[in-house]
Amino acid sequence: MYGSDRVFLDAIRSLRGSGAAVEVILPGHGRLAEHLRADSVPVRTADFPILRRSLLAPRPLAALAAQAWSTVRGLAASIRSMAPDVVYVNTITLPHWLAAGRKARVGVICHVHELDQLPGPLASVLLSPLLLADRLIVNSQATQRYVRSRLPGVGSRASLVYNGFDMAATLPPPPSFGRRRRLLLVGRLSPRKGQDVAIEALSLLVQRGHDVVLELVGDTFDGYQWYEAGLRRQAASLGLADRVEFTGYRTDTSSAYAKADVILVPSTLESFGNVAVEGLAAGRPVLATAVGGLPEIVEDGVNGILFPPGDAAALAAGVGHLLSDPAKAAVMGAHGARAVRARFGKDRFAQGISAAVASVSRGTVREVAPQVPSPTRR
Numbered sequence: 001m002y003g004s005d006r007v008f009l010d011a012i013r014s015l016r017g018s019g020a021a022v023e024v025i026l027p028g029h030g031r032l033a034e035h036l037r038a039d040s041v042p043v044r045t046a047d048f049p050i051l052r053r054s055l056l057a058p059r060p061l062a063a064l065a066a067q068a069w070s071t072v073r074g075l076a077a078s079i080r081s082m083a084p085d086v087v088y089v090n091t092i093t094l095p096h097w098l099a100a101g102r103k104a105r106v107g108v109i110c111h112v113h114e115l116d117q118l119p120g121p122l123a124s125v126l127l128s129p130l131l132l133a134d135r136l137i138v139n140s141q142a143t144q145r146y147v148r149s150r151l152p153g154v155g156s157r158a159s160l161v162y163n164g165f166d167m168a169a170t171l172p173p174p175p176s177f178g179r180r181r182r183l184l185l186v187g188r189l190s191p192r193k194g195q196d197v198a199i200e201a202l203s204l205l206v207q208r209g210h211d212v213v214l215e216l217v218g219d220t221f222d223g224y225q226w227y228e229a230g231l232r233r234q235a236a237s238l239g240l241a242d243r244v245e246f247t248g249y250r251t252d253t254s255s256a257y258a259k260a261d262v263i264l265v266p267s268t269l270e271s272f273g274n275v276a277v278e279g280l281a282a283g284r285p286v287l288a289t290a291v292g293g294l295p296e297i298v299e300d301g302v303n304g305i306l307f308p309p310g311d312a313a314a315l316a317a318g319v320g321h322l323l324s325d326p327a328k329a330a331v332m333g334a335h336g337a338r339a340v341r342a343r344f345g346k347d348r349f350a351q352g353i354s355a356a357v358a359s360v361s362r363g364t365v366r367e368v369a370p371q372v373p374s375p376t377r378r
Helices: 004-016 029-036 059-083 095-103 122-130 140-150 154-157 194-205 223-237 254-259 274-281 312-323 326-343 344-360
Strands: 024-026 043-045 086-089 109-113 135-138 159-162 181-186 210-215 243-246 260-266 286-289 304-307
Touching: 004 029, 004 140, 004 260, 004 274, 004 344, 024 029, 024 312, 029 059, 029 140, 086 095, 086 254, 086 286, 109 122, 109 286, 122 154, 135 154, 135 344, 140 159, 154 159, 154 243, 159 344, 181 243, 181 254, 181 274, 181 286, 194 210, 210 254, 210 344, 254 286, 254 344, 260 312, 260 344, 274 286, 274 326, 304 312
Parallel strands: 024 043, 086 109, 109 135, 135 159, 181 210, 181 260, 210 243, 260 286, 286 304
Antiparallel strands: none
């Protein structure tokens, strides 16, 4: 389970907590289905397309378009058989469900987690099914701007609901900053997450005399095993094999955050940035790229440091600055822990999701008050 799966699970729990009866349809069995069944949520599976990046080529897209009508007709029949008030679609990669909900004359919501770097015309085509939704939920101002830039007509339908997190009421202890300093990067092993940049920055830090290790928590999607192999080769070629720890996928990352001194988020693009919130919630300063929704979470110089994507030298400089001044790093972490508790709690998320879904009933849309925007950058 990755970010959007976890947010989907939280959304289902929020809706049930508000009194809604929920039934979930998934394309297959997996960790998400196991969690839902553990919560006694009715789950069924069905065969429907998922718009993956591998399909973004003329021939696969043509084949998908040729099957679209029959797919939509079948999904609409399934919707009618369940007679719901609202169809909640968790991602823009399931456009057939948006069309099916419209065909079945049911209120349709799409939760948009995606922020991509596709060429303008292609992005507009891929986002165009959102025109069929009565309401959009976006996870950041950056995602909202992206959707509005490609589909100006949907602006009034978009509700901003930041992801929500369970956080202890008491603030966590500061990082220990022992003899060997620990950096942590949590996320699937993927070029977009920037693990290669983190390893390059680690090499620069070691060259400058810092005794530091990097823990990589996460695994790959099927077909991306080549990237993990490349990361291992990179670490070995830089003499860092004993300083880069590949600890794989974890359902609970709290112990990893507790052991870390500094959290890294060197992604090339993030629509929101769950790891940045989790790192701050753990009382750790976060170094993140100034892309997507990350600047809505990390305040440069206040609770962390922002740097340009792909810039290992800037990342190393920022980490080195914090490692050389543990007191300042601890202050940053404490500031961040307080800020995220005020802005990204589960209650605020639940209220936003429930209000957005309640605003849509069989195609009738009512206004939803937006969430409080992120603070003005300093």
